[in-house]
Amino acid sequence: MTAWAVDQASLGELVDAGLTSIEEAMYQATSSEVEVLRDASRHILSAGGKRIRPRLLLLSYLALGGNDLERVAKPAAAVELMHTASVVHDDINDHGIVRRGRPSVNSIWGRTFALLTGDFLFTAVYELMAPYQHLNVDLARAATALVEGETLQASAVKDKIFTRDIYMRIIALKTAALFRAAGTIGAKLANGSSDAVAALSSFGFNLGMAFQIVDDILDLVADESTLGKSTGIDLEQGRGVAVALNDAGNSSSNGRHDIADPMDQIKRRLLEGNTIAEAREQAELLVQDAIVQLSVIPNSHYKEELVGLANLVIERDY
Amino acid sequence: MTAWAVDQASLGELVDAGLTSIEEAMYQATSSEVEVLRDASRHILSAGGKRIRPRLLLLSYLALGGNDLERVAKPAAAVELMHTASVVHDDINDHGIVRRGRPSVNSIWGRTFALLTGDFLFTAVYELMAPYQHLNVDLARAATALVEGETLQASAVKDKIFTRDIYMRIIALKTAALFRAAGTIGAKLANGSSDAVAALSSFGFNLGMAFQIVDDILDLVADESTLGKSTGIDLEQGRGVAVALNDAGNSSSNGRHDIADPMDQIKRRLLEGNTIAEAREQAELLVQDAIVQLSVIPNSHYKEELVGLANLVIERDY
Numbered sequence: 295m296t297a298w299a300v301d302q303a304s305l306g307e308l309v310d311a312g313l314t315s316i317e318e319a320m321y322q323a324t325s326s327e328v329e330v331l332r333d334a335s336r337h338i339l340s341a342g343g344k345r346i347r348p349r350l351l352l353l354s355y356l357a358l359g360g361n362d363l364e365r366v367a368k369p370a371a372a373v374e375l376m377h378t379a380s381v382v383h384d385d386i387n388d389h390g391i392v393r394r395g396r397p398s399v400n401s402i403w404g405r406t407f408a409l410l411t412g413d414f415l416f417t418a419v420y421e422l423m424a425p426y427q428h429l430n431v432d433l434a435r436a437a438t439a440l441v442e443g444e445t446l447q448a449s450a451v452k453d454k455i456f457t458r459d460i461y462m463r464i465i466a467l468k469t470a471a472l473f474r475a476a477g478t479i480g481a482k483l484a485n486g487s488s489d490a491v492a493a494l495s496s497f498g499f500n501l502g503m504a505f506q507i508v509d510d511i512l513d514l515v516a517d518e519s520t521l522g523k524s525t526g527i528d529l530e531q532g533r534g535v536a537v538a539l540n541d542a543g544n545s546s547s548n549g550r551h552d553i554a555d556p557m558d559q560i561k562r563r564l565l566e567g568n569t570i571a572e573a574r575e576q577a578e579l580l581v582q583d584a585i586v587q588l589s590v591i592p593n594s595h596y597k598e599e600l601v602g603l604a605n606l607v608i609e610r611d612y
Numbered sequence: 613m614t615a616w617a618v619d620q621a622s623l624g625e626l627v628d629a630g631l632t633s634i635e636e637a638m639y640q641a642t643s644s645e646v647e648v649l650r651d652a653s654r655h656i657l658s659a660g661g662k663r664i665r666p667r668l669l670l671l672s673y674l675a676l677g678g679n680d681l682e683r684v685a686k687p688a689a690a691v692e693l694m695h696t697a698s699v700v701h702d703d704i705n706d707h708g709i710v711r712r713g714r715p716s717v718n719s720i721w722g723r724t725f726a727l728l729t730g731d732f733l734f735t736a737v738y739e740l741m742a743p744y745q746h747l748n749v750d751l752a753r754a755a756t757a758l759v760e761g762e763t764l765q766a767s768a769v770k771d772k773i774f775t776r777d778i779y780m781r782i783i784a785l786k787t788a789a790l791f792r793a794a795g796t797i798g799a800k801l802a803n804g805s806s807d808a809v810a811a812l813s814s815f816g817f818n819l820g821m822a823f824q825i826v827d828d829i830l831d832l833v834a835d836e837s838t839l840g841k842s843t844g845i846d847l848e849q850g851r852g853v854a855v856a857l858n859d860a861g862n863s864s865s866n867g868r869h870d871i872a873d874p875m876d877q878i879k880r881r882l883l884e885g886n887t888i889a890e891a892r893e894q895a896e897l898l899v900q901d902a903i904v905q906l907s908v909i910p911n912s913h914y915k916e917e918l919v920g921l922a923n924l925v926i927e928r929d930y
Binding site for chain 2: 438446
């Protein structure tokens with residue numbers, strides 16, 4: 295084995311060790327004495343998930359020279375728990391029954407306990423981050439943005455107005471804000487320069503936008519067993535990237551769509567037209583833009599992993 | 613007007629000014645650009661409520677010599693918003709339709725938006741407290757306890773096991789922990805000695821226990837228009853102080869109660885027997901105990917107001 299290969303291997307090991315510490319921190323943070331909260335939290339956590347947000351935080355930290363895995367584990371765990379809390383509450387509102395390849399919390403424990411489990415995951419984030427002060431401000435803002443984005447989405451569905459502009463605003467709030475916070479917090483934890491912090495914040499934001507667009511495409515085209523969650527919810531509820539882009543292409547509709555339109559017909563039209571190809575192109579542009587941001591960061595193994603993460607976001611099929 | 617009277621008046625004015633600052637901080641913290649969140653939050657906030665938790669925090673602060681109303685307003689607002697968040701989520705789970713004399717958030721905006729409004733109030737707390745670090749740890753723990761208490765209660769109802777011990781554990785978590793945090797945070801903000809902080813923490817905890825017992829009695833005996841919220845929910849759901857004490861008096865039942873028992877019959881039995889008198893006596897003992905804790909605090913107008921607050925908790929009929 296060459297010296298270079300050894301070096302690459304040990305760099306990779308630091309990432310793996312970091313991810314393990316993050317899992318432990320999440321496990322620890324959900325060790326309630328109240329059985330239902332512990333069981334339901336760990337049910338969804340142990341199902342896995344892509345862990346893309348904590349990975350983004352960890353790599354941002356390592357790419358700027360951070361090397362204290364204990365220090366980075368709790369904020370990274372908090373970011374993933376925040377996402378998980380929102381997922382548990384989403385599944386109540388959307389009646390989602392499959393999540394991460396398993397029955398959703400509400401489908402096993404019922405709505406009351408799912409609501410409380412989501413609340414508990416929120417308060418676990420709050421407890422984990424309470425000692426961090428300035429970093430905590432970044433995550434707290436992202437938490438509010440997330441809830442605002444979910445609410446805007448529910449309002450748009452209710453009012454049957456789902457334009458491209460509204461769609462972009464929704465995904466910026468509900469998804470990209472938390473990705474941005476992950477980049478920001480990782481960079482700040484490593485005491486990065488203000489340029490480096492701005493670059494990783496912006497990288498995170500663009501990545502989050504691309505991630506959500508791809509997620510919405512997958513909701514439409516993937517099947518449930520590959521994706522590991524209930525699919526077709528966006529279309530059923532009259533939202534998501536396809537609905538937004540489809541309406542944008544038909545300006546006379548002014549974003550209002552006829553939900554009485556049979557779903558099969560809408561779906562066929564979306565899959566036949568350019569809508570999905572256009573959305574994918576937009577996601578690719580966002581990822582290219584994200585990668586450009588990294589030019590101010592010194593080259594390193596971790597920078598390469600950040601680029602790999604960005605590419606994974608658009609190449610994934612789950 | 614004597615000098616003493618002037619003095620008393622100006623002391624009272626400081627409390628009033630503090631309460632006004634707290635209202636402003638809550639209003640500010642809920643200034644989302646997302647209409648539903650702002651409207652629903654302010655709907656419930658502007659309905660009033662007793663504001664007993666922020667008052668406890670404010671008086672604890674003033675009693676230990678604190679005098680910076682700007683400094684105390686945000687944490688006090690956070691404590692009230694945390695309580696409000698839990699109330700909004702409670703009303704979803706309990707199908708409560710009246711709260712603070714108004715239609716509940718879920719009855720106006722529906723379940724989806726009520727869930728998101730509760731989440732938003734949680735994240736507003738998180739944002740408000742993010743800069744406070746050590747105090748934030750106290751509030752974060754109380755937030756987790758609150759959710760744990762609500763969950764234990766829902767579990768006890770589901771399992772039909774509602775003993776006196778379980779009841780005391782539930783109210784310690786769901787109510788007294790936040791009251792304790794209010795006392796602790798007020799005292800710490802005023803840079804109180806560790807004895808003073810411990811005294812006000814303990815005062816808050818006992819007050820919270822008494823408050824919840826009285827709340828549960830009122831749920832049983834008060835009418836809806838006086839109380840300003842849906843009544844009889846505890847009994848209907850097989851929980852609350854009366855159910856706990858009633859079971860304790862009948863040891864053979866081992867805390868299991870027959871929910872098929874017609875509600876009218878249970879209610880009559882409870883109102884005729886000693887159950888409510890016993891519960892009220894317990895609340896009075898807790899308040900006496902709370903007041904004893906204050907002996908380590910120097911005498912002042914604010915200490916008298918704390919005693920007044922404690923007495924109000926057991927004397928109130930709403």
